[in-house]
Amino acid sequence: MFTCLSHDIIAHEVTHAIVHRLRPYFLEPTNVDVLAFHEAFSDIVALFQRFSYRDLLVEYIQNARGNLLESKMLVELAQQFGYARGSGKPLRSAIGVEASKVDLKKTIEAHDRGAILVSAVFDGYSRAFQNRIADLIRIATGGSGELPRGRLQQDLVNRLATEASQLAERFLRMCFRAFDYMPPVDVTFGDFLRALVTSDFELNPEDREEVRYGVIEAFRERKIFPTGVHSLAEDSLLWPNQVNGPIPQLESHIMDLARQLLARSASALDQVSSPRRKRREKEPSAAAGFDAPSPIQTYQQSVIESEVEESERDLDFAKDLNKKMAIQLQQYADDNRSLLGLGAQHDVACRGFHAVHRVGADQRLIIELVAQFMQTDKTRTETLGGIPFRAGATVIFDSEGNVRYIASKPMVDANLPADLQRAAAARLKSAELCVEALDCRDPTMPFADEEYLAQRMKLRAQFRALHEGLGHG
Amino acid sequence: MARRPPRGRTPAPRAAAGLRIRMYNVGFGDCFLLFVPTSNGVRKIVIDCGSIKKKSRELREIAASLIDDCRDPDGKARIDILIASHRHLDHITGFTHPDWAEVEVGEVWMPWVESPDDPRALAIRHAQNRAAVALERAASRLGLQGVVDTALNARSTDDGLKALHAGFALRAEPRFFPAGDGVVEKIESTLLPGIDVFVLGPPNNRQALKDDTAPPGQTLLTGLLAAEDDDDEDKFQPLTRDWIEGNLALEDRLRDEAGFQDAVSRIAAYKLLAAKLDAEINDTSLILIFRIGEDYLLFPGDAQWGPWELALGNRRAIDLLEKVTFIKIGHHASHNASPASLFRDHLGQRNARQNIVHAMISMTPHGSFPNIPHTKLIQELTNRQFPFVNSDKLTGALPPGFTRNGDLWFEFAFD
Numbered sequence: 001m002f003t004c005l006s007h008d009i010i011a012h013e014v015t016h017a018i019v020h021r022l023r024p025y026f027l028e029p030t031n032v033d034v035l036a037f038h039e040a041f042s043d044i045v046a047l048f049q050r051f052s053y054r055d056l057l058v059e060y061i062q063n064a065r066g067n068l069l070e071s072k073m074l075v076e077l078a079q080q081f082g083y084a085r086g087s088g089k090p091l092r093s094a095i096g097v098e099a100s101k102v103d104l105k106k107t108i109e110a111h112d113r114g115a116i117l118v119s120a121v122f123d124g125y126s127r128a129f130q131n132r133i134a135d136l137i138r139i140a141t142g143g144s145g146e147l148p149r150g151r152l153q154q155d156l157v158n159r160l161a162t163e164a165s166q167l168a169e170r171f172l173r174m175c176f177r178a179f180d181y182m183p184p185v186d187v188t189f190g191d192f193l194r195a196l197v198t199s200d201f202e203l204n205p206e207d208r209e210e211v212r213y214g215v216i217e218a219f220r221e222r223k224i225f226p227t228g229v230h231s232l233a234e235d236s237l238l239w240p241n242q243v244n245g246p247i248p249q250l251e252s253h254i255m256d257l258a259r260q261l262l263a264r265s266a267s268a269l270d271q272v273s274s275p276r277r278k279r280r281e282k283e284p285s286a287a288a289g290f291d292a293p294s295p296i297q298t299y300q301q302s303v304i305e306s307e308v309e310e311s312e313r314d315l316d317f318a319k320d321l322n323k324k325m326a327i328q329l330q331q332y333a334d335d336n337r338s339l340l341g342l343g344a345q346h347d348v349a350c351r352g353f354h355a356v357h358r359v360g361a362d363q364r365l366i367i368e369l370v371a372q373f374m375q376t377d378k379t380r381t382e383t384l385g386g387i388p389f390r391a392g393a394t395v396i397f398d399s400e401g402n403v404r405y406i407a408s409k410p411m412v413d414a415n416l417p418a419d420l421q422r423a424a425a426a427r428l429k430s431a432e433l434c435v436e437a438l439d440c441r442d443p444t445m446p447f448a449d450e451e452y453l454a455q456r457m458k459l460r461a462q463f464r465a466l467h468e469g470l471g472h473g
Numbered sequence: 474m475a476r477r478p479p480r481g482r483t484p485a486p487r488a489a490a491g492l493r494i495r496m497y498n499v500g501f502g503d504c505f506l507l508f509v510p511t512s513n514g515v516r517k518i519v520i521d522c523g524s525i526k527k528k529s530r531e532l533r534e535i536a537a538s539l540i541d542d543c544r545d546p547d548g549k550a551r552i553d554i555l556i557a558s559h560r561h562l563d564h565i566t567g568f569t570h571p572d573w574a575e576v577e578v579g580e581v582w583m584p585w586v587e588s589p590d591d592p593r594a595l596a597i598r599h600a601q602n603r604a605a606v607a608l609e610r611a612a613s614r615l616g617l618q619g620v621v622d623t624a625l626n627a628r629s630t631d632d633g634l635k636a637l638h639a640g641f642a643l644r645a646e647p648r649f650f651p652a653g654d655g656v657v658e659k660i661e662s663t664l665l666p667g668i669d670v671f672v673l674g675p676p677n678n679r680q681a682l683k684d685d686t687a688p689p690g691q692t693l694l695t696g697l698l699a700a701e702d703d704d705d706e707d708k709f710q711p712l713t714r715d716w717i718e719g720n721l722a723l724e725d726r727l728r729d730e731a732g733f734q735d736a737v738s739r740i741a742a743y744k745l746l747a748a749k750l751d752a753e754i755n756d757t758s759l760i761l762i763f764r765i766g767e768d769y770l771l772f773p774g775d776a777q778w779g780p781w782e783l784a785l786g787n788r789r790a791i792d793l794l795e796k797v798t799f800i801k802i803g804h805h806a807s808h809n810a811s812p813a814s815l816f817r818d819h820l821g822q823r824n825a826r827q828n829i830v831h832a833m834i835s836m837t838p839h840g841s842f843p844n845i846p847h848t849k850l851i852q853e854l855t856n857r858q859f860p861f862v863n864s865d866k867l868t869g870a871l872p873p874g875f876t877r878n879g880d881l882w883f884e885f886a887f888d
Contacts, residue, residue: 436813436814439808439809439813440778440781440782440809440812440813441778442809443745443748443749443751443752443753443777443809444744444745444748445807445808445809445844445847446748446751446804446807446808446809446842446844446845446847447619447744447747447748447751447841447842447843447844448808448843448844449843449844450843453844
């Protein structure tokens with residue numbers, strides 16, 4: 001079995017890398033969901049990638065006709081795909097587990113816990129698929145819903161496969177889009193649900209196909225509840241636009257910079273300046289008088305990110321514009337600390353900024369600016385097994401600089417309002433409990449030396465793949 | 474549910490008078506002798522006799538002393554109950570001493586995974602033994618002495634086990650616990666009248682003993698097991714034979730960066746597997762609670778998190794743990810064998826001795842286990858004002874109730 005050549009493995013591992021690039025702190029296990037989310041997201045992408053290949057689906061659907069009317073078909077199909085995930089465990093173990101048999105509280109190991117999230121999202125997909133094909137089945141059966149004996153008509157099979165693959169693509173996009181709406185640190189499964197709902201709401205406010213509704217129900221059945229929301233109603237799940245009073249809009253000098261950045265990232269999407277098109281027209285880009293960056297390069301340049309851990313304010317950016325923008329945003333966050341749920345004590349850093357262009361269901365162009373702010377308290381690093389306690393906020397601005405949404409992870413700070421203080425204290429508590437839970441389950445603890453003990457939470461994130469690959473079954 | 478007794482008011486329970494718990498100073502291992510008062514005279518219980526690193530005396534000398542300490546006036550050494558908590562050498566090697574053959578043992582108790590005719594037990598032992606064999610072969614090729622030691626500690630070829638199964642002078646038929654599926658099971662023994670014994674582990678299910686199973690044929694070490702001859706084995710070596718045997722010039726070896734990387738990752742993997750195997754066998758430990766009068770003595774062997782997670786999720790087990798007045802600290806005071814939540818939330822919190830728990834730690838520092846004893850655990854015992862002794866500390870004052878016999882043993886008796 002050449003696992004390195006398996007499509008699922010490649011998709012899974014590449015997704016890990018992408019997640020790490022977008023949210024580097026999702027490798028810091030500050031609650032039991034963090035590493036599990038890393039695994040789950042990679043599985044989700046691998047799975048929906050597979051389902052987006054229509055031709056693969058055609059044959060299976062013909063054979064599975066008996067189960068077509070039940071959600072079982074997709075589960076079985078998913079189980080046939082992908083022998084192994086990154087863990088060495090088959091992907092099939094991640095899906096098709098009945099919601100009632102899931103015990104979120106007791107499932108701690110990252111892959112097993114991640115599997116619960118995968119199954120929730122996949123369940124949402126199955127529900128949406130059944131909704132989508134109901135009319136096709138009625139048409140094909142003259143309204144009876146009873147499929148005739150024998151082979152299914154090929155046209156019907158093709159249409160079903162198309163629906164399944166289109167829906168898989170929709171879910172893939174939904175999950176990727178949700179990423180912009182994720183907090184910068186300390187992610188939970190509940191955050192992912194809120195991010196999914198919020199980002200999808202922006203594009204499809206009406207949810208006519210009840211896709212979001214199905215996903216929310218699947219989460220509810222598995223008892224995945226975001227903290228700090230009163231119900232799983234869509235309105236409650238949308239990220240708020242303030243956590244501690246109205247946040248001022250971006251000032252005009254920042255917006256000027258933002259518009260320049262927007263123009264640049266927009267050009268990456270523009271057909272005319274697309275290098276691929278230029279090649280098609282056999283017109284070397286050099287002839288146009290400049291070295292056109294690839295869309296990827298342009299995108300990367302528009303994403304601000306600092307890798308420098310020690311001096312978070314010392315942002316060394318390749319591009320002057322980005323640097324200016326980062327400095328200005330940092331200042332903005334500094335001025336609005338408490339409104340962002342950040343504390344008075346520690347430096348505030350801008351960890352990233354980028355522009356987003358999307359086309360909504362009603363063909364509107366939606367432009368958003370996404371900024372990530374972060375704050376680090378290193379005094380708790382020893383208690384937390386080698387990782388600092390971080391707070392942060394992902395803020396979504398509209399094209400005029402108004403705050404549309406904020407995903408906040410507040411800092412422990414006595415100056416913040418009581419509800420934010422409670423949320424921060426709860427975060428700290430789950431970080432401590434996470435250390436305790438992983439300590440208990442770590443067989444190397446008796447063998448551990450000082451160095452390992454001081455860094456163990458970091459090392460566990462790195463070694464968890466190794467943990468899983470081992471065993472002697 | 475009994476109410477928490479007010480501190481300092483309840484008189485000490487009298488029923489345990491005459492109870493003595495003796496810990497032999499074996500170094501890195503366990504060896505305990507209990508003198509238990511019953512309605513039918515004092516009974517002797519031995520729990521474990523083994524060591525993988527001596528402190529001051531040889532194990533065979535200690536075993537001989539223990540046997541002597543068990544002699545009745547007629548000169549015959551008699552032990553009512555002899556218990557092997559689990560198969561690790563540091564708990565059973567002492568039973569290889571020839572003098573054991575003349576000891577009359579009433580009952581031998583072992584964990585259910587040692588049962589010779591339970592197919593599930595056989596499967597577990599077989600898997601663990603295969604892993605130990607493969608790990609030893611792999612690690613010795615790479616010169617990883619620590620891993621080799623751990624693998625050897627896990628091998629089941631030891632004569633100590635044979636002696637236990639043979640039942641000593643009276644050919645006692647060993648009993649295996651727990652027999653059923655319950656998290657808490659009561660052991661009935663005519664040899665301990667008026668005493669209750671509860672067994673909380675090992676769990677009678679595969680899942681709690683082994684948390685993940687890699688698909689068959691997909692494990693790192695399978696190759697080493699499959700390899701019958703040396704040629705085949707080379708395939709599973711990170712470095713070529715030339716490399717190992719020094720046929721390559723030093724600079725060529727240093728240039729073999731891929732070989733290095735591979736070796737490094739394998740070393741990490743072998744170390745991890747060794748730790749997992751060690752924990753897995755520790756988790757097969759008998760966890761016993763003896764009720765003697767109003768005292769509850771907890772002997773958890775070396776059980777780590779798997780069994781504890783089950784016990785801490787069970788009301789009846791928690792009820793017993795809250796009554797505990799004495800604990801043999803598990804696994805030589807490693808981190809995982811004494812879960813934080815057990816100490817913080819339950820241990821002794823409704824006991825008959827003003828919620829004070831006395832403790833004994835049997836250990837001496839061992840190179841493979843830098844985190845034994847776990848400093849935080851020692852700190853926790855101190856903070857909670859739990860009186861305890863550590864067999865490694867041969868000088869200095871002892872807390873009330875504890876005595877020391879030179880470097881041979883420590884003893885505890887409730888006052």
